[in-house]
Amino acid sequence: MKWICILLFLLAGCSTTQVTSSSAMIAPENRILAYQNGTVESGGSIIVVRDGGFVGKACLNSIYINGTLSARLAVAEKARFTVEAGNVTITAGKDPYGNDMCQMHQGDAVTQAFTLGEGETRSFRLSIGSGGRLSLVSI
Secondary structure (H helix, E strand, O other): OHHHHHHHHHHHOOOOEOOOOOOOEEOOHHHEOOOOOOOOOOEEEEEEEEOEOOOOOOOOEEEEEOOEEEEEEOOOEEEEEEEEOEEEEEEEEEOOOOOHHHHHHOOOOEEEEEEEOOOOEEEEEEEEOHHHOEEEEEO
8 A cells, every 4th residue: 555655646746736827937038038029019928837846847948939949948937928910839848958868858849829819918838747748738
């Protein structure tokens, strides 16, 4: 019975924990790389919040918007982007500047495509599930 409890504890610890946008820290300026012009007249906003927890703590994850590296997020961090309205593709994946350990143990990139309306704000949660699989879901 003791081993079953230990196994269940370990399995429960193999995913990240959701962080609200209000409690997430804003990523430092040197890791928010694009879409920071807050004066786009016909655009909207995208907010990405990375989960907290132990899994993936040593590694950053990259955020690409329309193919441009836009941010490198650590656990429990968020970034806000100002993007022209229209069709948008957002991809979360491995940090291109990450160390070998991070490159080996992070899952494949995940992508969401959507239409961003003028003045609209869309929020996304970046999480890491069991086996290191990345997930990017609209919240």
